[in-house]
Amino acid sequence: MKVVKFGGSSVASGEQFRKVANIIERDSQRKIVIVSAPGKRYNDDVKTTDLLITLAESVTTDGYDQEIFNAIIKRYEEIVRDLSLHTELIDEVRMSLEDAIDRYRHQQARLLDVLKSSGENNNAKLMAAYLASLGYEVSYVSPQEAGMMVTDEPGNAQILPESYELLAKLKERSGILVIPGFFGYSHEGHIVTFPRGGSDITGSIVAAGVDADEYENFTDVDSIYCVNPLMVNNPCELKELTYREMRELAYSGFSVFHDEALQPVVEKGIPVCVKNTNRPEAPGTCIVAERKLNGQPVIGIASDNGFCSLNVSKYLMNRELGFGRRLLAILEDEGISYEHTPSGIDNMSVIIRCERFMNGKEERIMQRIRTELEVDQIHIERDLAMIMVVGEGMNRAVGIAAKATKALAEAGVNLKMINQGSSEVSMMFGVEVNDVHKAVNCLYKAYF
Amino acid sequence: MKVVKFGGSSVASGEQFRKVANIIERDSQRKIVIVSAPGKRYNDDVKTTDLLITLAESVTTDGYDQEIFNAIIKRYEEIVRDLSLHTELIDEVRMSLEDAIDRYRHQQARLLDVLKSSGENNNAKLMAAYLASLGYEVSYVSPQEAGMMVTDEPGNAQILPESYELLAKLKERSGILVIPGFFGYSHEGHIVTFPRGGSDITGSIVAAGVDADEYENFTDVDSIYCVNPLMVNNPCELKELTYREMRELAYSGFSVFHDEALQPVVEKGIPVCVKNTNRPEAPGTCIVAERKLNGQPVIGIASDNGFCSLNVSKYLMNRELGFGRRLLAILEDEGISYEHTPSGIDNMSVIIRCERFMNGKEERIMQRIRTELEVDQIHIERDLAMIMVVGEGMNRAVGIAAKATKALAEAGVNLKMINQGSSEVSMMFGVEVNDVHKAVNCLYKAYF
Structure with a gap:
């Protein structure tokens, strides 16, 4: 079984949703799908998460920034229309945001967490609806239902050890499971978001919990390069590297994901494969516990x-x-x-x-x-x-x-x-x- | 003014005493002479200090090892006879040892310190007598008289800061001053020896105390080499190096003296010159605070x-x-x-x-x-x-x-x-x- 995580740009539009469906179609091992919030569609685009943060900051006793609110709804609306999904889904997104604002108007930290998490949460619901519309057996699974239990520290959730046993039960479920990244639930029942690298953390924890054969991390680059492409023209691509090598390379900041997030899979020795949603046929880069040395000592x-x-x-x-x-x-x-x-x-x-x-x-x-x-x-x-x-x-x-x-x-x-x-x-x-x-x-x- | 320290092999015999006198003769700046105990005359020889330690260990309620005692006396006797000094000097050495044993028979640590220090102390008295016999204005100065005040920790004396002010007064005295190395006096009036590198420590402290222009360290090698001569054949000799370079080289253990001992002169920036008693015309090696770089970065x-x-x-x-x-x-x-x-x-x-x-x-x-x-x-x-x-x-x-x-x-x-x-x-x-x-x-x- 593979746990497959799609980053923000991979789920930014209806067109990207279609690519995701194709990727899932191609490999029946891809059973658990972790979804980010809609990211950038083009260079100057604004990520939905950033819109949600601005919205949270605009909330007062009387109201909120309606323009930002509408911009957020529009992101989901475009996806829903493009994929010919039920427009009820848009109403649900709108209501979820309004409910959150009403409920947490006077608790800034909670409001921020709930609004931020809604980016992933609503997108996961859309993804589940889309896959269902294509005829897949599919369920949206909330982090609470999945067993993603975390500490009650807004914006800085830490996974609780008991989660792994709960998550292991996901293996028994049939069909494709779509889980939103970036947040978990505290014992007090609150939504709490992870720190930086949020969706990577969710994917890594779920992969470790279900003891996946592979954790696939879909993003918008073909592979990890041997050197920062901003420094050297057309550097060679890496097919395989070890966790240790990845950690050293990540030091430079040109890594495509957050190395701290990988700790759960590193501990279990689960391979992490970085792939390109826009070019899924490219081999990508696999990060593994051990690799065969090819006589080239420097990678x-x-x-x-x-x-x-x-x-x-x-x-x-x-x-x-x-x-x-x-x-x-x-x-x-x-x-x-x-x-x-x-x-x-x-x-x-x-x-x-x-x-x-x-x-x-x-x-x-x-x-x-x-x-x-x-x-x-x-x-x-x-x-x-x-x-x-x-x-x-x-x-x-x-x-x-x-x-x-x-x-x-x-x-x-x-x-x-x-x-x-x-x-x-x-x-x-x-x-x-x-x-x-x-x-x-x-x-x-x-x-x- | 120069403070000149002679190591054990430099004052091991009458012949060596003559070389020391010649060295003092040659440079009127050599006003303060620090003397070690008689060291080895040949490879298998035993240092007087080692004989004294064995003697101290042999002391019981009733007696001590007479053979070792005689061997010690013989070292001084040979020097006295070779240099035609008063034989009374030998009796004084004998009495000083017997007195020490009688007095400290029941205080092992004190006995050891007093006997060990006698190696340097008696040799300094002989050196003063010899230089006087050559017509020099010369005084033996005991560490107590000189103001070498130390902590009362047998075998591990640490200099007390007040000593430096006392030692500075040595500058006002005329003639050559001969001071035994290796020990000082505690406030309680006890003789206490320094740890490893004892005579080097005395020389360095005195040089700092009188603010000497140079601290000369006479030993039995021509200079410090750029690499251990046991590793490389005929390595080049160093004319000059900085304290920092000396410290790094001393790491290897092929240094000819104890780098820890040099701290007082390093703090004052006094040059330390390592020279050979047996070949005083050789330029030796000077260790200085700063040196001119000669375009050769590695020394x-x-x-x-x-x-x-x-x-x-x-x-x-x-x-x-x-x-x-x-x-x-x-x-x-x-x-x-x-x-x-x-x-x-x-x-x-x-x-x-x-x-x-x-x-x-x-x-x-x-x-x-x-x-x-x-x-x-x-x-x-x-x-x-x-x-x-x-x-x-x-x-x-x-x-x-x-x-x-x-x-x-x-x-x-x-x-x-x-x-x-x-x-x-x-x-x-x-x-x-x-x-x-x-x-x-x-x-x-x-x-x-």
Whole structure:
């Protein structure tokens, strides 16, 4: 059995609904369908979820923004008309929104959650109706009925462990099940939405719950690329990569889905296949627990900007038991998470995302480190970028680092940092932000 | 003014005393002389300090090991006779030992400290007598008189800050001052010895106290080499290096003195010159706060065996605030200091000296990490060696890493780890112990 999730652009219009039906038609294993809210139909389009958030914000004691309300209804109306579904469905959408506004007018956080969730919820109802109209045995299953039990924290739902046992019962049901993504129900009976990557989270949880053979993630790209296509022209596509490789590549932000969402399937070892709704015949990219190595140790290059390095030095630092722990404790105390802590004998650097270092925290932290740890020197280096060279088995191949450092040296890139050896699947290079493009391109040429 | 310290082999015999006198003769700036206990005269010789420790251990209520006692006296007797000094000096040495044994027979720790310190103390008296016999204006100055005030912790004295003001007054005295190394006096009036590197510590503290122009450290090698001479034939000698470079090179253990001892002079920026008592005309090596860069970014290669790597991995580790700090806190809690903590996105390694990981601690620590941090995987990799490539300014030179990784790849060395960028003066490579010799040699060829 496959759990199939369709992202926002895959269910944005009647035309996209037809593609989804074709995809379901083609493989009888596709039994559970997770549906997002209608996304963008073209570049400048506005996602339904964003309209719903604006609507929620416009709600007052007396009313709400009627124009936004109508724009939302229009999105569903277009789909219903295009697919010649019952127009009653449009009335149901309208009533569900009006009911939500009436009921939660004075509870802003709940109102926001209920309106946001309606994007997925109403779209799933339309999808079920459409598949039924084509003659499928199909049921819309609400997250409550499915057993998607979550914590009662608006906008930040966490799945409750008991859900998995409830979700496992979905396997016994016949026909196709359509479940809206993005939200669950709390013990108190409230709708609560997941944080970022919401529909991915639902799909991943359901796939783990029913112990699916595969979790298919349909989106609008053919595959995951070996390098960000914005950096390198026509980079090669990846057919298969491991969870670990995906995690390293996701670091760069060019991943097509939210890696945190995948935790439930990663734990169960369920393959995740990324495919294109608009070109379902393309093989896509499968993310698996283990893959056969093909003699090519490097499979991808990721990069990310916006790092800074907090560098401290102190004579005899390495003889001081607890120095590193105390430095990290100061950062934790100030709520700052860090990426890496390369260290020499008398010095230690902490690589931090610059955005975490805002609002005067920087001066206070430096002062605390100076006085509490009595360091000799402390300074911050900014505008750093990290480049990850990724591939299973690269830790056993001789000469990988040589190839990379040679290419970077020939391109005149000043290597600020190298971190290799901790991860079995990646090697990290720190460079100045200005050098990133040059660095990624010369590494791509060296390895591909 | 120069503070001049002579190590054990430099003051091991009458012949060596004559060399010391010649060295003092040659430079009128050499006003304060720090003397060690008589060291080895030949390879299989026993250091006086070791004889004194054995003597202290042999002391019972009724007596002590007379043979060892006589062997100690004989060391001084030979020097006295060779230099035609008053034989009364020998009686004074004998009496000082007998007095110490009588007085501290029932206080083992004190007895050990007093006997150990007598090695330096009696040798300093002989040196003062010898220089006087040559017609110098010279005084033996006991550490108490000099103002060397320390904590009252037998065998582990720490200098008290007030000492520096007292020591500064030594500048006002005329003639040559001979001070025994290795010990100070506590407020309670007890003799207390320094930990490892004892005479180096005394020299460094006195040099800082009198604000010396230079601290000369006479030993039995011509200079510090750019690489361990046991690894590479006839490596080049270093004329000058910075404190930071010295610290990185000292990591390898081929340093000729104890780097921890140098802290007082490092803080004051006093140059430290390492010279050979047996070949004082050789230029030696000067360790300074800053040096002119000569366009050669790498000045040395150090290596050290006996490391292991504790590797942990956990999905989404980098999103978990406090993970690294908690891991380090477990190690600290178990009394284990670490060297480095390279990390990837979902993994972290802690490089530890294997010797710190003994006595069943390993299993307990792994179990604690498994349960307290809920990691996915944990394993220990052994038999690792670390190689440091050292040089001021290498962080600004393009291609340094490329040269190293190319050389290592061509030599077929599997690079387990690279850590570059935290230290401005070094780059670290982790290799298997079996590959160290090959690795150091190919790096030496690449850089020198």
